[in-house]
Amino acid sequence: MKQINVTMTIVSEMKEQLEALQMEANVLNQATVASIVSRYEWLSNNIREIVVDWQQGKVHPKFFNIFKFVDDCGGSCPIDLYSPKTCSYNA
Numbered sequence: 700m701k702q703i704n705v706t707m708t709i710v711s712e713m714k715e716q717l718e719a720l721q722m723e724a725n726v727l728n729q730a731t732v733a734s735i736v737s738r739y740e741w742l743s744n745n746i747r748e749i750v751v752d753w754q755q756g757k758v759h760p761k762f763f764n765i766f767k768f769v770d771d772c773g774g775s776c777p778i779d780l781y782s783p784k785t786c787s788y789n790a
Contacts, residue, residue: 756782757782758778
């Protein structure tokens with residue numbers, strides 16, 4: 700009988716630990732999803748700004764940051780002197 704009580708105690712403790720791990724995993728999953736959604740919204744807003752400038756014949760400075768583009772001048776050329784031609788970026 701004592702063996703059964705010990706086994707039941709161990710099972711109960713394992714169940715509590717599993718539930719705690721599941722709760723922790725849920726919190727981490729929620730944080731991951733929130734981070735992805737936040738990044739998407741940030742990127743979407745920046746791309747809208749880039750498109751508006753592109754349609755007006757200008758290159759938005761965020762274009763370089765988002766697409767990790769480095770110009771031949773090493774970043775010393777004024778952005779106002781750039782003029783867009785084509786964009787064939789496919790995500």
